[in-house]
Amino acid sequence: MTRRASIGVAVLLVIACLLLPFVVSNYRTFQFTLVLVYAIALLGLNILTGYNGQISLGHGAFYAIGAYTAAVLMDRLGAPYWATVPAAGAVCLVAGFLFGLPALRLEGLYLALATFALGVSMPQLLKYHHLEKWTGGVQGIVIAKPEPPAFLHEAGLRMNSDQWLYFFALTVAAVMFVLGWNLLRGRVGRALIAIRDQHIAAEAMGINSALYKSLAFGVSAMYTGVAGALGAIAVQYVAPDSFTIFLSLVFLVGIVVGGLASISGALYGALFIQFVPNVADEISKAAPWAIFGLFLIGFVYLMPTGVAGAVRMLLVRFTRKGAK
Amino acid sequence: MAESTAARALLRVHNVGVRFGGIVALDDVSFDVAPNCIVGLIGPNGAGKTTLFNCLSRLYQCDCGDIVFGERSLLRVPRHRIAALGIGRTFQNLALFGTMTVLDNVMIGHHSRMRSGFLSNALRLPSVGRDESAATGKAEALIEFLGLKAVAGRRVSDLPIGTQKRVELARALASDPTLLLLDEPASGLNHEEVGILGAVIREIRDRLGVTILLVEHHMNLVMSISDLVVALDFGRKIAQGTPDEVRAHPEVVQAYLGSAC
Numbered sequence: 001m002t003r004r005a006s007i008g009v010a011v012l013l014v015i016a017c018l019l020l021p022f023v024v025s026n027y028r029t030f031q032f033t034l035v036l037v038y039a040i041a042l043l044g045l046n047i048l049t050g051y052n053g054q055i056s057l058g059h060g061a062f063y064a065i066g067a068y069t070a071a072v073l074m075d076r077l078g079a080p081y082w083a084t085v086p087a088a089g090a091v092c093l094v095a096g097f098l099f100g101l102p103a104l105r106l107e108g109l110y111l112a113l114a115t116f117a118l119g120v121s122m123p124q125l126l127k128y129h130h131l132e133k134w135t136g137g138v139q140g141i142v143i144a145k146p147e148p149p150a151f152l153h154e155a156g157l158r159m160n161s162d163q164w165l166y167f168f169a170l171t172v173a174a175v176m177f178v179l180g181w182n183l184l185r186g187r188v189g190r191a192l193i194a195i196r197d198q199h200i201a202a203e204a205m206g207i208n209s210a211l212y213k214s215l216a217f218g219v220s221a222m223y224t225g226v227a228g229a230l231g232a233i234a235v236q237y238v239a240p241d242s243f244t245i246f247l248s249l250v251f252l253v254g255i256v257v258g259g260l261a262s263i264s265g266a267l268y269g270a271l272f273i274q275f276v277p278n279v280a281d282e283i284s285k286a287a288p289w290a291i292f293g294l295f296l297i298g299f300v301y302l303m304p305t306g307v308a309g310a311v312r313m314l315l316v317r318f319t320r321k322g323a324k
Numbered sequence: 325m326a327e328s329t330a331a332r333a334l335l336r337v338h339n340v341g342v343r344f345g346g347i348v349a350l351d352d353v354s355f356d357v358a359p360n361c362i363v364g365l366i367g368p369n370g371a372g373k374t375t376l377f378n379c380l381s382r383l384y385q386c387d388c389g390d391i392v393f394g395e396r397s398l399l400r401v402p403r404h405r406i407a408a409l410g411i412g413r414t415f416q417n418l419a420l421f422g423t424m425t426v427l428d429n430v431m432i433g434h435h436s437r438m439r440s441g442f443l444s445n446a447l448r449l450p451s452v453g454r455d456e457s458a459a460t461g462k463a464e465a466l467i468e469f470l471g472l473k474a475v476a477g478r479r480v481s482d483l484p485i486g487t488q489k490r491v492e493l494a495r496a497l498a499s500d501p502t503l504l505l506l507d508e509p510a511s512g513l514n515h516e517e518v519g520i521l522g523a524v525i526r527e528i529r530d531r532l533g534v535t536i537l538l539v540e541h542h543m544n545l546v547m548s549i550s551d552l553v554v555a556l557d558f559g560r561k562i563a564q565g566t567p568d569e570v571r572a573h574p575e576v577v578q579a580y581l582g583s584a585c
């Protein structure tokens with residue numbers, strides 16, 4: 001595609017994103033808010049697993065930590081909802097970095113097991129009765145729905161809280177994606193991939209592999225934590241059983257289907273994990289996960305490098321034809 | 325006389341020994357590398373040449389002895405600091421970043437000369453932009469120098485071995501090394517390519533002022549470009565001298581005859 005064509009497509013996409021909540025129902029708007037939330041979480045996991053080659057089967061735990069940070073801050077401490085998002089990011093940055101330090105000794109499947117342990121134990125940790133005062137135990141915490149800010153109303157922009165939440169999530173996602181794109185397109189991004197591709201040569205080139213790997217863990221957890229906080233605000237509720245190991249596995253499915261080591265792949269993966277289960281449910285109420293499984297196999301078979309890889313290939317073909 | 329050469333040496337390998345279980349890979353090996361020289365390191369398969377390189381780049385730990393580069397001992401330097409000290413290397417069995425382009429591979433070679441970290445990258449501060457464009461410029465110049473311009477945007481694992489070897493050389497040079505370790509750069513190259521490689525190595529020394537330690541089985545190449553040759557066999561140094569001296573040395577002749585049958 002020529003530069004002008006790609007700018008054109010980008011502008012159209014932005015306009016579509018901005019108009020979306022005014023043309024679809026409130027429920028659909030809510031679903032698209034969740035797509036944005038998942039996209040942030042998947043970008044985080046992709047930084048770790050796709051770019052840096054460290055497999056995590058437990059990222060749902062960081063999503064849970066982010067969600068609970070937001071819920072506790074709002075419910076117990078009365079913090080404004082928007083302030084809980086960076087706070088959840090900071091908490092998860094530290095948590096991820098600390099988890100990443102001992103994980104340095106583990107590679108491949110062993111790291112997968114360690115992160116699995118984290119993911120599988122998180123719901124029970126959240127139910128821990130000494131923490132109940134904060135976490136609400138099995139009941140979880142109900143969060144008030146954020147209303148659109150007054151200045152919008154004064155400016156004559158009328159929107160309901162679903163629409164406002166969508167725009168809030170869109171803003172956070174845009175910021176996180178720009179930061180992620182910057183991070184990955186320069187020295188740090190190259191170093192992360194180098195460690196994944198050939199860690200010995202990477203160190204010989206002067207890359208401090210231990211530092212980069214634990215920072216990648218921290219940054220990845222931070223993204224997922226931000227997503228968790230946004231998700232909690234969007235669904236207005238956190239409870240331990242919303243964050244089972246299944247969530248972690250769904251994240252992994254998302255980055256593989258969307259495209260490993262691809263920024264746009266996070267968005268495709270988020271669309272997949274949000275909408276394919278719904279479609280499957282409509283097809284068969286009796287066995288929706290079997291239908292989901294069929295979709296999954298179909299996607300992986302038809303697009304072995306993920307949706308992002310397939311899109312890239314189509315674009316290349318399209319450009320070649322255009323050039324002829 | 326010996327004192328003065330020692331003082332001027334860029335690299336001093338001093339009684340280095342390495343064992344792997346029962347195998348003695350290096351046994352009391354000592355030699356000096358003077359600045360601006362090309363030093364050839366030869367020996368039959370399993371002689372310990374790559375092991376020595378791995379000690380120099382801190383991938384292996386020496387069991388005894390010392391390695392001094394410039395003024396400082398390398399034995400306590402973490403391996404990711406070696407490049408910044410000025411030691412670059414290539415690998416015997418290519419160790420490129422397979423999924424990345426030629427340009428990105430060479431730019432990673434410049435990693436140790438760049439400063440920006442996670443936060444400044446994420447915010448893309450102006451300094452990051454400057455750092456990146458300087459690195460791109462450097463990498464492009466090296467790509468031009470090694471005749472890789474036509475493949476600069478290609479994924480490196482899709483390229484033939486000979487080309488990949490040149491990418492490794494460019495990547496090693498991108499760290500602005502004072503000492504360059506080349507582990508069998510001529511293996512897998514055809515006759516003509518070996519000739520070109522010899523000229524390139526000389527040019528790296530003459531034009532860029534890089535000192536070179538060259539491990540090579542290709543005798544014509546080593547003997548034609550080295551100022552000094554060190555021969556190893558079963559981990560021991562068996563000879564050291566000018567190419568002619570080493571070629572005629574009885575133990576070297578013996579070692580190579582022995583390995584031929």
Ligand SMILES: Nc1ncnc2c1ncn2[C@@H]1O[C@H](COP(=O)(O)OP(=O)(O)OP(=O)(O)O)[C@@H](O)[C@H]1O
Nearest residue numbers: 344347349367368369370371372373374375376416
């Ligand atoms: N990581 C290791 N573990 C165990 N043994 C090793 C290791 N690395 C090298 N060796 C052994 O040390 C000895 C020296 O090997 P080295 O690779 O240094 O030889 P070389 O001179 O580079 O040979 P070649 O010309 O075949 O590359 C060999 O016997 C080898 O098997």
Ligand SMILES: [Mg+2]
Nearest residue numbers: 373374375416
């Ligand atoms: Mg070797």
